Amino acid sequence: MRKVQKYEAKEITVYFDAARCIHAGKCVHGLPHVFQTDVKGPWIYPGAADVNSLARLIETCPSGALRYEMRNNTEQAPAINTISVEKDGPLTIHANYTLDAMKPDSPRTTLCRCGNSKIKPYCDGSHAEIQFTDSGEVAAFNPNEKQETGNVDIKPLKDGPLYLVGPHHLCDAHGCTARVCTTSALCRCGASKNKPWCDGTHTSIGFKSE
Secondary structure (H helix, E strand, O other): OOEEEEEEEOOEEEEEEEHHHOOOOHHHHHOOEEEEOOOOOOOOOOHOOHHHHHHHHOOOOOOEEEEEOOOOOOOOOOOEEOEEEEEEEOEEEEOOEEEEOEEEOOOOEEEEEOOOOOOEEOOOOOHHOOOOOOOOOOOOOOOOOOOOOOEEEEEEOOOOOEEEEEEEEOOOOOOOEEEEOOOOOOOOOOOOOOOOOOOOOOHHHHHOOO
């Protein structure tokens, strides 16, 4: 069980899951007086900023490692579910989603596609350690098709891909919508020759994951 850090102020509580942090740096660059990486022990000081500004900054954390709770202000899932393929990195999710039918604590997360994360299906930054490479390009198919709203369920198939069911936009590394989907099977073993799609290579390389 991973330990989630909890930091409380009068009007806001901030949670930090270190295992899911991919070091995007938006927090420390955005509010360095709140997120102080050069100190020992507690490093988040939620009382050092306007709570609304802090909440908006936390909502830019791509991995969902940071989230917040406020009495009168809660983070809302976006109207359009986006699955973004990051260059040399994970899938970034910003969506009204469930993971294996379970509702998450944040509409933001990053999911492993290099095959080496120790906390699958989440990304833990292992793509950088193994020097995973992929352009993040996705060939445009139907980017202008109207998208329905609703929940997308992301199901990590045992020893296989991520299977997505429900409305979602698949975006390239530049943030451009390439495909409007209702189902997708996306590689998470890191070896597909047709990334971001699964091509069955997980079977031939003996990929293992629940």
